[in-house]
Amino acid sequence: MTKAAVAQETAEADPAGRSVAPNASVVTVGDLVREVAASLVAAGVALPALEARLIVGHGLRLDPARVFAYPERPVAAAPVGAVCDLAARRGHGEPLAYILGEREFWSLPIRVTPDVLIPRPETELIVETALALHGAEDGSPRILDIGSGSGCILLALLSELPAARGVGVDVSEAALRVARDNAHRLALAPRCDFVCCDWGSAVAGTFDLVVANPPYIDDAGFASLTPEIRAFEPTTALRGGPDGLDAFRAVGRDLRRLLGTGGCAVVEVGFGQARRVEILFAEAGLRTIRVSRDLAGHERCLTLAAI
Ligand SMILES: C[S@@+](CC[C@H](N)C(=O)[O-])C[C@H]1O[C@@H](n2cnc3c(N)ncnc32)[C@H](O)[C@@H]1O
Structure with a gap:
Protein backbone atom coordinates (compact mmCIF):
# COMPACT_ATOMS: atom_id res chain seq x y z
CA MET A 1 0.00 0.00 0.00
CA THR A 2 1.37 3.42 -0.92
CA LYS A 3 1.63 6.28 1.55
CA ALA A 4 -1.16 8.08 -0.23
CA ALA A 5 -3.41 5.04 -0.06
CA VAL A 6 -2.79 4.61 3.67
CA ALA A 7 -3.55 8.27 4.24
CA GLN A 8 -6.74 8.05 2.18
CA GLU A 9 -7.96 4.94 4.02
CA THR A 10 -7.03 6.46 7.39
CA ALA A 11 -8.84 9.70 6.70
CA GLU A 12 -12.01 7.83 5.67
CA ALA A 13 -11.97 5.59 8.74
CA ASP A 14 -11.37 8.43 11.13
CA PRO A 15 -14.37 10.38 12.46
CA ALA A 16 -13.89 14.11 12.89
CA GLY A 17 -13.07 15.54 16.27
CA ARG A 18 -10.08 13.52 17.39
CA SER A 19 -7.23 15.51 18.86
CA VAL A 20 -4.74 13.68 16.59
CA ALA A 21 -5.87 13.69 13.00
CA PRO A 22 -4.10 11.09 10.85
CA ASN A 23 -2.89 12.64 7.65
CA ALA A 24 -0.62 11.92 4.72
CA SER A 25 2.51 12.30 6.87
CA VAL A 26 1.41 9.78 9.54
CA VAL A 27 2.45 6.55 7.92
CA THR A 28 5.49 5.41 9.87
CA VAL A 29 5.94 4.62 13.54
CA GLY A 30 8.18 7.67 13.92
CA ASP A 31 5.62 9.99 12.30
CA LEU A 32 2.93 8.64 14.55
CA VAL A 33 5.06 9.15 17.67
CA ARG A 34 5.68 12.76 16.66
CA GLU A 35 1.96 13.38 15.97
CA VAL A 36 0.92 11.87 19.30
CA ALA A 37 3.67 13.74 21.19
CA ALA A 38 2.53 17.03 19.63
CA SER A 39 -1.07 16.35 20.72
CA LEU A 40 0.13 15.54 24.27
CA VAL A 41 2.20 18.75 24.41
CA ALA A 42 -0.93 20.68 23.40
CA ALA A 43 -2.87 18.92 26.17
CA GLY A 44 -0.22 19.84 28.76
CA VAL A 45 0.99 16.29 29.45
CA ALA A 46 4.26 16.42 31.42
CA LEU A 47 6.31 13.76 29.59
CA PRO A 48 4.92 13.86 26.05
CA ALA A 49 7.78 12.12 24.19
CA LEU A 50 7.95 9.18 26.59
CA GLU A 51 4.17 8.79 26.81
CA ALA A 52 3.80 9.06 23.04
CA ARG A 53 6.16 6.11 22.55
CA LEU A 54 4.26 4.08 25.14
CA ILE A 55 0.88 4.93 23.61
CA VAL A 56 2.05 4.16 20.08
CA GLY A 57 3.61 0.90 21.26
CA HIS A 58 0.41 -0.09 23.04
CA GLY A 59 -1.82 0.84 20.09
CA LEU A 60 0.39 -0.98 17.59
CA ARG A 61 1.09 -3.90 19.97
CA LEU A 62 4.78 -3.14 19.61
CA ASP A 63 7.35 -3.28 22.38
CA PRO A 64 8.32 0.36 23.26
CA ALA A 65 11.95 -0.56 22.53
CA ARG A 66 10.93 -1.47 18.96
CA VAL A 67 8.99 1.79 18.64
CA PHE A 68 12.23 3.56 19.46
CA ALA A 69 14.46 1.31 17.31
CA TYR A 70 12.35 1.16 14.13
CA PRO A 71 10.79 4.60 13.53
CA GLU A 72 10.78 3.99 9.77
CA ARG A 73 8.42 1.00 10.09
CA PRO A 74 5.22 1.66 8.09
CA VAL A 75 1.87 1.60 9.89
CA ALA A 76 -1.42 0.46 8.36
CA ALA A 77 -4.52 2.61 8.60
CA ALA A 78 -6.58 0.74 11.22
CA PRO A 79 -3.89 0.77 13.93
CA VAL A 80 -3.35 4.48 13.28
CA GLY A 81 -7.00 5.05 14.21
CA ALA A 82 -6.58 2.98 17.39
CA VAL A 83 -3.52 4.99 18.43
CA CYS A 84 -5.41 8.24 17.80
CA ASP A 85 -8.20 7.07 20.10
CA LEU A 86 -5.71 6.26 22.86
CA ALA A 87 -3.98 9.62 22.42
CA ALA A 88 -7.33 11.41 22.61
CA ARG A 89 -8.11 9.65 25.91
CA ARG A 90 -4.76 10.79 27.32
CA GLY A 91 -5.38 14.29 26.01
CA HIS A 92 -8.63 14.33 27.98
CA GLY A 93 -6.71 13.62 31.19
CA GLU A 94 -7.16 9.87 31.62
CA PRO A 95 -4.13 8.46 33.47
CA LEU A 96 -1.63 6.66 31.25
CA ALA A 97 -1.78 3.52 33.43
CA TYR A 98 -5.51 3.05 32.71
CA ILE A 99 -4.89 3.53 28.99
CA LEU A 100 -2.05 0.99 28.95
CA GLY A 101 -3.94 -1.24 31.44
CA GLU A 102 -0.81 -1.79 33.47
CA ARG A 103 1.57 -0.18 35.96
CA GLU A 104 4.84 -1.56 37.23
CA PHE A 105 5.05 -2.05 40.99
CA TRP A 106 8.02 -3.65 42.72
CA SER A 107 9.18 -4.66 39.20
CA LEU A 108 5.95 -6.63 38.69
CA PRO A 109 3.50 -5.83 35.86
CA ILE A 110 0.27 -5.03 37.73
CA ARG A 111 -2.91 -4.89 35.64
CA VAL A 112 -5.01 -1.84 36.49
CA THR A 113 -8.51 -0.72 35.55
CA PRO A 114 -10.48 2.34 36.71
CA ASP A 115 -11.80 0.10 39.53
C1 LIG B 1 -5.43 3.68 48.80
S1 LIG B 1 -6.24 2.28 48.09
C2 LIG B 1 -4.91 1.09 48.20
C3 LIG B 1 -4.96 0.01 47.15
C4 LIG B 1 -3.69 -0.83 47.10
N1 LIG B 1 -3.46 -1.52 48.36
C5 LIG B 1 -2.49 0.02 46.74
O1 LIG B 1 -1.68 0.29 47.63
O2 LIG B 1 -2.38 0.44 45.59
C6 LIG B 1 -7.34 1.83 49.39
C7 LIG B 1 -8.19 0.61 49.14
O3 LIG B 1 -9.06 0.46 50.28
C8 LIG B 1 -10.30 -0.01 49.80
N2 LIG B 1 -11.35 0.31 50.79
C9 LIG B 1 -12.03 1.47 50.95
N3 LIG B 1 -12.94 1.34 51.93
C10 LIG B 1 -12.83 0.07 52.41
C11 LIG B 1 -13.51 -0.66 53.42
N4 LIG B 1 -14.51 -0.10 54.14
N5 LIG B 1 -13.14 -1.95 53.64
C12 LIG B 1 -12.15 -2.51 52.90
N6 LIG B 1 -11.50 -1.87 51.92
C13 LIG B 1 -11.82 -0.59 51.67
C14 LIG B 1 -10.49 0.70 48.48
O4 LIG B 1 -11.46 0.02 47.69
C15 LIG B 1 -9.08 0.67 47.92
O5 LIG B 1 -8.88 -0.45 47.11
Missing part, protein backbone atom coordinates in the same frame (compact mmCIF):
# COMPACT_ATOMS: atom_id res chain seq x y z
CA VAL A 116 -8.45 0.19 41.34
CA LEU A 117 -6.02 2.81 42.55
CA ILE A 118 -2.96 3.02 40.32
CA PRO A 119 -0.11 1.67 42.50
CA ARG A 120 2.19 4.49 43.63
CA PRO A 121 5.99 4.23 43.87
CA GLU A 122 5.96 5.42 47.51
CA THR A 123 3.83 2.39 48.44
CA GLU A 124 6.82 0.19 47.64
CA LEU A 125 8.10 1.41 51.03
CA ILE A 126 5.50 -0.88 52.68
CA VAL A 127 6.99 -3.84 50.82
CA GLU A 128 10.57 -2.82 51.64
CA THR A 129 9.72 -2.29 55.34
CA ALA A 130 7.81 -5.57 55.59
CA LEU A 131 10.64 -7.50 53.92
CA ALA A 132 13.08 -6.07 56.47
CA LEU A 133 10.87 -7.72 59.12
CA HIS A 134 10.31 -11.03 57.29
CA GLY A 135 13.14 -12.41 55.17
CA ALA A 136 12.62 -15.22 52.61
CA GLU A 137 14.12 -17.66 55.11
CA ASP A 138 11.61 -16.76 57.85
CA GLY A 139 9.35 -19.81 57.69
CA SER A 140 5.93 -19.31 56.10
CA PRO A 141 4.43 -16.04 57.29
CA ARG A 142 0.70 -15.41 57.01
CA ILE A 143 0.04 -11.99 55.49
CA LEU A 144 -3.12 -9.88 55.47
CA ASP A 145 -3.48 -6.90 53.10
CA ILE A 146 -6.32 -4.60 54.21
CA GLY A 147 -7.71 -2.51 51.32
CA SER A 148 -5.85 -4.58 48.75
CA GLY A 149 -7.02 -2.76 45.57
CA SER A 150 -5.07 -4.19 42.62
CA GLY A 151 -3.36 -6.61 45.03
CA CYS A 152 0.00 -4.96 44.37
CA ILE A 153 1.33 -4.99 47.97
CA LEU A 154 0.32 -8.55 48.81
CA LEU A 155 1.50 -9.90 45.45
CA ALA A 156 4.85 -8.11 45.72
CA LEU A 157 5.36 -9.67 49.16
CA LEU A 158 4.36 -13.15 47.96
CA SER A 159 6.75 -12.80 45.02
CA GLU A 160 9.61 -12.23 47.48
CA LEU A 161 8.57 -14.73 50.17
CA PRO A 162 8.12 -18.11 48.45
CA ALA A 163 6.66 -19.85 51.50
CA ALA A 164 4.30 -17.06 52.51
CA ARG A 165 0.51 -17.16 52.07
CA GLY A 166 -1.83 -14.22 52.12
CA VAL A 167 -5.33 -12.78 52.17
CA GLY A 168 -6.34 -9.48 50.60
CA VAL A 169 -9.57 -7.77 51.65
CA ASP A 170 -11.36 -4.92 49.95
CA VAL A 171 -14.86 -3.46 50.01
CA SER A 172 -14.91 -3.31 46.21
CA GLU A 173 -15.83 -6.53 44.38
CA ALA A 174 -14.61 -4.95 41.14
CA ALA A 175 -11.20 -4.26 42.68
CA LEU A 176 -11.03 -7.82 44.00
CA ARG A 177 -11.61 -9.17 40.47
CA VAL A 178 -8.58 -7.19 39.29
CA ALA A 179 -6.51 -8.44 42.24
CA ARG A 180 -7.45 -12.08 41.53
CA ASP A 181 -6.57 -11.62 37.88
CA ASN A 182 -3.19 -10.18 38.86
CA ALA A 183 -2.58 -13.13 41.18
CA HIS A 184 -3.26 -15.54 38.28
CA ARG A 185 -1.08 -13.62 35.83
CA LEU A 186 1.80 -13.63 38.30
CA ALA A 187 1.30 -17.33 39.13
CA LEU A 188 0.72 -16.42 42.79
CA ALA A 189 -2.98 -17.39 42.99
CA PRO A 190 -2.33 -20.73 44.76
CA ARG A 191 -0.93 -18.81 47.72
CA CYS A 192 -3.58 -16.12 48.18
CA ASP A 193 -7.28 -15.40 48.58
CA PHE A 194 -9.12 -12.15 48.04
CA VAL A 195 -12.22 -11.51 50.16
CA CYS A 196 -14.86 -8.80 50.05
CA CYS A 197 -15.48 -7.17 53.43
CA ASP A 198 -15.45 -3.98 55.41
CA TRP A 199 -11.82 -3.62 56.56
CA GLY A 200 -10.90 -6.65 58.71
CA SER A 201 -14.44 -7.32 59.96
CA ALA A 202 -14.92 -10.70 58.25
CA VAL A 203 -11.36 -11.93 58.71
CA ALA A 204 -10.80 -14.71 61.24
CA GLY A 205 -7.52 -15.89 62.74
CA THR A 206 -4.26 -14.07 63.22
CA PHE A 207 -1.44 -12.99 60.93
CA ASP A 208 2.32 -12.57 61.18
CA LEU A 209 2.19 -9.50 58.98
CA VAL A 210 -0.64 -7.07 58.26
CA VAL A 211 -0.14 -4.43 55.58
CA ALA A 212 -2.46 -1.60 54.66
CA ASN A 213 -2.50 1.44 52.43
CA PRO A 214 -5.89 2.88 53.39
CA PRO A 215 -7.57 5.87 51.73
CA TYR A 216 -6.26 8.88 53.67
CA ILE A 217 -6.98 12.06 51.72
CA ASP A 218 -8.95 14.61 53.72
CA ASP A 219 -11.77 16.72 52.27
CA ALA A 220 -9.56 19.75 51.58
CA GLY A 221 -6.88 17.58 49.99
CA PHE A 222 -9.45 15.85 47.79
CA ALA A 223 -10.74 19.18 46.48
CA SER A 224 -7.20 20.18 45.49
CA LEU A 225 -6.23 16.93 43.75
CA THR A 226 -5.40 17.16 40.05
CA PRO A 227 -8.36 16.32 37.80
CA GLU A 228 -6.32 13.35 36.52
CA ILE A 229 -6.64 11.73 39.96
CA ARG A 230 -9.96 13.15 41.18
CA ALA A 231 -11.96 12.40 38.04
CA PHE A 232 -10.51 9.00 37.16
CA GLU A 233 -9.34 7.06 40.22
CA PRO A 234 -11.94 5.43 42.52
CA THR A 235 -13.13 7.77 45.26
CA THR A 236 -13.32 4.90 47.78
CA ALA A 237 -9.59 4.38 47.28
CA LEU A 238 -8.77 8.03 47.95
CA ARG A 239 -11.05 9.68 50.51
CA GLY A 240 -10.45 9.21 54.21
CA GLY A 241 -13.27 11.41 55.56
CA PRO A 242 -13.15 15.05 56.72
CA ASP A 243 -9.75 14.74 58.47
CA GLY A 244 -8.45 11.87 56.32
CA LEU A 245 -8.22 9.49 59.29
CA ASP A 246 -11.54 7.57 59.13
CA ALA A 247 -9.96 4.45 57.63
CA PHE A 248 -7.20 4.37 60.28
CA ARG A 249 -9.86 4.50 63.02
CA ALA A 250 -11.70 1.60 61.36
CA VAL A 251 -8.57 -0.48 60.72
CA GLY A 252 -7.43 0.19 64.30
CA ARG A 253 -10.57 -1.51 65.60
CA ASP A 254 -9.56 -4.80 63.92
CA LEU A 255 -5.78 -4.68 63.94
CA ARG A 256 -5.01 -5.73 67.52
CA ARG A 257 -7.20 -8.86 67.13
CA LEU A 258 -5.62 -9.77 63.78
CA LEU A 259 -1.98 -9.62 64.88
CA GLY A 260 -0.59 -12.94 66.06
CA THR A 261 2.05 -13.22 68.79
CA GLY A 262 5.13 -11.34 67.55
CA GLY A 263 3.15 -10.09 64.53
CA CYS A 264 3.65 -6.63 63.03
CA ALA A 265 1.63 -4.28 60.89
CA VAL A 266 3.04 -1.91 58.27
CA VAL A 267 0.68 0.92 57.39
CA GLU A 268 1.09 3.78 54.91
CA VAL A 269 0.09 7.26 56.07
CA GLY A 270 -0.42 10.53 54.24
CA PHE A 271 1.75 13.63 54.40
CA GLY A 272 1.82 15.02 57.96
CA GLN A 273 -0.44 12.28 59.39
CA ALA A 274 2.12 10.06 61.17
CA ARG A 275 1.79 11.54 64.69
CA ARG A 276 -2.03 11.56 64.65
CA VAL A 277 -2.20 7.99 63.31
CA GLU A 278 0.28 6.82 65.96
CA ILE A 279 -2.04 8.24 68.64
CA LEU A 280 -5.11 6.56 67.11
CA PHE A 281 -3.36 3.20 66.97
CA ALA A 282 -2.00 3.61 70.53
CA GLU A 283 -5.60 4.04 71.70
CA ALA A 284 -6.34 0.75 69.87
CA GLY A 285 -3.58 -1.12 71.76
CA LEU A 286 -0.75 -0.79 69.25
CA ARG A 287 2.70 0.75 69.65
CA THR A 288 4.77 2.23 66.86
CA ILE A 289 8.12 0.50 66.58
CA ARG A 290 9.36 2.31 63.48
CA VAL A 291 8.49 5.30 61.32
CA SER A 292 9.91 4.99 57.76
CA ARG A 293 10.46 7.90 55.42
CA ASP A 294 9.90 7.90 51.67
CA LEU A 295 12.43 9.11 49.10
CA ALA A 296 11.18 12.68 49.54
CA GLY A 297 11.99 12.43 53.26
CA HIS A 298 8.34 12.37 54.37
CA GLU A 299 7.17 10.06 57.16
CA ARG A 300 5.26 7.50 55.08
CA CYS A 301 5.02 4.16 56.92
CA LEU A 302 4.36 3.10 60.49
CA THR A 303 5.44 -0.31 61.73
CA LEU A 304 3.22 -1.38 64.62
CA ALA A 305 3.07 -4.18 67.16
CA ALA A 306 0.75 -5.04 70.02
CA ILE A 307 1.41 -3.09 73.25
